[in-house]
Amino acid sequence: MNDDVQEVRRLLAPANPVARDDVAGSGRDATGRAAFARVTASAPGAPAGRRRFAPRRTAVRLVAVGGLAVAVAGGVTVVQNLGGTDGSGRPRSGVPGLPGAPAADAQVVLAGAASAARSRPFTAPRPDQWICVETSYRRADLPAKGQVRKPDEPLKKTVERIWTRADGKRMAFMEKGRLMNSPSGGGMPPTDYAGVAALPRDPGALLAWARKEPAPFPKGEAAFKLLSSLLSNNGVLPPAQEASVYGAMAKIPGVRLDRKAVDALGRPALGLSLVMEGAFKEEILLDPVKYTYRGHRTTVVKDHTFPNGGTFKKGVVESMSARLKAGVVDRPGQRL
Numbered sequence: 001m002n003d004d005v006q007e008v009r010r011l012l013a014p015a016n017p018v019a020r021d022d023v024a025g026s027g028r029d030a031t032g033r034a035a036f037a038r039v040t041a042s043a044p045g046a047p048a049g050r051r052r053f054a055p056r057r058t059a060v061r062l063v064a065v066g067g068l069a070v071a072v073a074g075g076v077t078v079v080q081n082l083g084g085t086d087g088s089g090r091p092r093s094g095v096p097g098l099p100g101a102p103a104a105d106a107q108v109v110l111a112g113a114a115s116a117a118r119s120r121p122f123t124a125p126r127p128d129q130w131i132c133v134e135t136s137y138r139r140a141d142l143p144a145k146g147q148v149r150k151p152d153e154p155l156k157k158t159v160e161r162i163w164t165r166a167d168g169k170r171m172a173f174m175e176k177g178r179l180m181n182s183p184s185g186g187g188m189p190p191t192d193y194a195g196v197a198a199l200p201r202d203p204g205a206l207l208a209w210a211r212k213e214p215a216p217f218p219k220g221e222a223a224f225k226l227l228s229s230l231l232s233n234n235g236v237l238p239p240a241q242e243a244s245v246y247g248a249m250a251k252i253p254g255v256r257l258d259r260k261a262v263d264a265l266g267r268p269a270l271g272l273s274l275v276m277e278g279a280f281k282e283e284i285l286l287d288p289v290k291y292t293y294r295g296h297r298t299t300v301v302k303d304h305t306f307p308n309g310g311t312f313k314k315g316v317v318e319s320m321s322a323r324l325k326a327g328v329v330d331r332p333g334q335r336l
Helices: 002-015 030-040 103-119 193-197 203-212 219-233 239-250
Strands: 130-139 156-165 170-175 178-183 256-262 268-276 280-286 293-300 317-329
Touching (some): 103 239, 103 256, 103 268, 203 219, 203 239, 219 239, 219 268, 219 280, 219 293
Antiparallel strands (some): 170 178, 256 268, 268 280, 293 317
């Protein structure tokens, strides 16, 4: 159990505003320490340094979210039936399109997304402004030892709201109706506008940067996951860097296109995915017309047993999300 929980701690790290090699950021004040400790609580002596990626084989899966994993506000999302999904988050046949298109088609879509990102009107936020992101999530519970989760089981639904100051110095989130505010000490990948704006604008250079980050799985898979996290964790991206993300993804071998993907609200989307560790399909979801980021989906493509002895069967949607709103506000807690 101790090993399992420590894997959760490592997995949570990429979504947490904690500087590399340092217990900084959210650890600097009581609010941040309490929130971080509550989610990452572990047995005494668990390591605190250099937490970034973690192995998929963990007792609890915490997928990269639009901000901080401790910022889980209770809420229920009603799925809009546009043909969309069933109770376990799987696509219904009512959504038109063809699944599993060739990699060449994925590259065409990613090129279109990069072009659209560069051409959209954009005004950079001031350093003292805040980026607000609202996201609807649907997640699968991890089965206990000896139990098996099947594809037809329903997912838990939540809505999460995160505010990150544009200069990266502070972050805020809602918990049980209260606004929690704490310092932010960075993170990997960056979760603030200033940090993302400093990233390479050239797709090849950005891909090289992503490949350098330590990870327990192949470089291509690790780079895809890191680039996906840049999209999910940042509600406002500089056009050059957003285009660079899509261009970098197009250079990763094995990325595939699903034309009948849907997000957590059942809205049609273009799914761009890569299979991770041979068992999990990690997918970003784009608006099929505007190419804007809509969310993510993680699907089990091969039966997988976790260290605690619980098993996900092939076809289980481990988690999926839909971005509800994202934009610039003047203070934490302000809604779009």
